[in-house]
Amino acid sequence: MEESSEAHSEENKVSQDNNKKRRLKTPGQVMALEKFYNEHKYPTEEMKSDLAEQLGLTEKQISGWFCHRRLKDKKLLRDETCTNGRQDRSSGIIQDRGSGLGQDSCGSTKNADYKHVDPREVESHRLYGQDFPAAELGHDHRSHYTERVSGLDNTSSESSSSLQDRMFSQSDNPYDMETSRYIKHEGVIAAINLKGSRNMGHKPSGYLKVKGEIENAAITAVKRQLGRHYLEDGPPLGVEFEPLPPGAFESPARDTVHGTETYYVENSVLPHSPDISGMKRQLSPCTRFEVYNSKVSSKDSYVQEAPSVMHGFDSQEMETSKQSRKKSTHVNHISSLPGRNSSLNMHDESGYNKKRKVSSKHGVEGVTSGQYGGKIASELTAQGDKYNEEVKATKEQCGPVKIKTKSTNEVMVSKKVKVDCPQRDYGTNSSLAQIPPLKNHIRGSAMEMPSSFSEDETAETSSSVD
DNA sequence: TTGTGTTTTATTGCCTCC
DNA sequence: GGAGGCAATAAAACACAA
Numbered sequence: 127m128e129e130s131s132e133a134h135s136e137e138n139k140v141s142q143d144n145n146k147k148r149r150l151k152t153p154g155q156v157m158a159l160e161k162f163y164n165e166h167k168y169p170t171e172e173m174k175s176d177l178a179e180q181l182g183l184t185e186k187q188i189s190g191w192f193c194h195r196r197l198k199d200k201k202l203l204r205d206e207t208c209t210n211g212r213q214d215r216s217s218g219i220i221q222d223r224g225s226g227l228g229q230d231s232c233g234s235t236k237n238a239d240y241k242h243v244d245p246r247e248v249e250s251h252r253l254y255g256q257d258f259p260a261a262e263l264g265h266d267h268r269s270h271y272t273e274r275v276s277g278l279d280n281t282s283s284e285s286s287s288s289l290q291d292r293m294f295s296q297s298d299n300p301y302d303m304e305t306s307r308y309i310k311h312e313g314v315i316a317a318i319n320l321k322g323s324r325n326m327g328h329k330p331s332g333y334l335k336v337k338g339e340i341e342n343a344a345i346t347a348v349k350r351q352l353g354r355h356y357l358e359d360g361p362p363l364g365v366e367f368e369p370l371p372p373g374a375f376e377s378p379a380r381d382t383v384h385g386t387e388t389y390y391v392e393n394s395v396l397p398h399s400p401d402i403s404g405m406k407r408q409l410s411p412c413t414r415f416e417v418y419n420s421k422v423s424s425k426d427s428y429v430q431e432a433p434s435v436m437h438g439f440d441s442q443e444m445e446t447s448k449q450s451r452k453k454s455t456h457v458n459h460i461s462s463l464p465g466r467n468s469s470l471n472m473h474d475e476s477g478y479n480k481k482r483k484v485s486s487k488h489g490v491e492g493v494t495s496g497q498y499g500g501k502i503a504s505e506l507t508a509q510g511d512k513y514n515e516e517v518k519a520t521k522e523q524c525g526p527v528k529i530k531t532k533s534t535n536e537v538m539v540s541k542k543v544k545v546d547c548p549q550r551d552y553g554t555n556s557s558l559a560q561i562p563p564l565k566n567h568i569r570g571s572a573m574e575m576p577s578s579f580s581e582d583e584t585a586e587t588s589s590s591v592d
Numbered sequence: 593t594t595g596t597g598t599t600t601t602a603t604t605g606c607c608t609c610c
Numbered sequence: 611g612g613a614g615g616c617a618a619t620a621a622a623a624c625a626c627a628a
Binding site (some may be wrong): 168 | 622
Binding site (some may be wrong): 148149150151156186187194198 | 610
């Protein structure tokens with residue numbers, strides 16, 4: 127490996143010298159990087175060096191990649207927040223949304239909000255020990271939230287990897303031991319504006335300083351959570367709702383959460399409830415749907431718990447989900463490929479230059495099992511190589527089914543969704559029901575979430591108001 | 593096949609911390 | 611002042627629609 131790495135490195139360098147143009151990282155590299163990133167947003171020098179060596183990249187490249195990856199996460203987070211804001215406004219339910227969290231993230235290109243949240247300062251203070259059942263949120267979410275924040279936890283929002291992060295947080299990664307202070311921070315970046323928190327360090331007082339913002343965020347979160355219960359509790363914000371039949375919001379999908387998907391919920395009791403709440407509050411039905419599916423691959427993994435199992439789904443599921451959204455006719459084909467490893471479908475090393483669709487994002491992020499005790503690159507790369515051929519085979523078998531994994535789709539779809547959502551009747555249970563049940567996966571719950579919240583909120587609200 | 597849009601990679605400058 | 615990180619920007623690579 128060492129030799130190969132070096133050789134690879136040399137080759138890489140040479141190629142770089144020969145070709146000044148930027149070079150896409152191989153799926154294996156990206157895979158390794160993503161995986162590593164999921165574990166360590168801020169790798170140490172040593173880690174970078176090690177990673178660089180293993181991946182045959184330069185430390186500079188590694189650093190750069192991580193830097194951009196973090197930016198990417200932030201961007202995603204911002205988009206998510208923005209979408210949330212819009213959703214809230216559009217739904218007419220939450221109009222004060224998180225004290226400008228959305229505003230900053232949406233309006234300001236240079237949002238120092240995130241910038242000043244030093245993940246490293248907070249990451250080690252995760253307090254996911256509490257669950258936030260939607261029902262409870264309505265009553266006590268704020269206090270929870272505030273407490274948690276003041277207690278040095280911050281999970282108000284998540285990005286693609288932030289979610290994964292926390293997923294990974296469960297893993298016993300060798301690196302965690304020595305670099306635990308660099309992990310699981312991403313969620314912290316959150317929607318909460320902790321400007322200046324950098325200097326706050328772990329001092330509760332520091333967080334208390336932003337309590338107001340936190341409260342707003344918490345309130346927003348509560349509102350979101352309450353969305354489904356508006357009719358039960360009465361029309362909020364002066365919006366009159368037409369009476370709906372009991373259980374109008376009880377979509378099958380959501381039932382699955384408590385029923386079939388109980389697994390998920392129950393597990394959510396574990397340290398990841400924030401994530402879940404985060405997921406649930408994913409805005410626009412579609413958007414959340416999209417975002418969720420595109421971002422929370424690891425969530426599946428988390429639910430699956432067993433790494434071996436985790437490998438088997440996420441990306442596949444994500445693919446399926448995306449397919450279902452984009453081309454519903456393809457859903458079953460893909461999802462019906464049992465035993466397919468996520469990475470399996472993602473990495474077509476041989477053709478990565480040709481088909482971006484099989485490259486990084488999903489495949490990589492989909493790989494969530496954290497067990498790369500040092501030979502990250504080699505293992506992952508090997509996996510990528512190994513699966514590449516299978517991928518081809520799979521694709522061929524699938525025939526017309528075009529497996530797309532490119533991250534582009536996420537955004538693109540999301541954007542489309544923002545526009546299309548109103549027209550799309552996600553609120554109807556039928557539509558959800560038509561989606562192939564993805565058992566053993568959060569996917570289902572992911573779908574349910576949207577339908578039970580803003581989507582319904584939006585739909586119902588608008589309809590009733592109209 | 594081409595144009596357009598998106599994503600990824602690389603570079604640069606600025607800021608903060610030590 | 612150096613190191614690390616973030617943000618902005620440019621450019622290449624890629625996907626997709628016309």
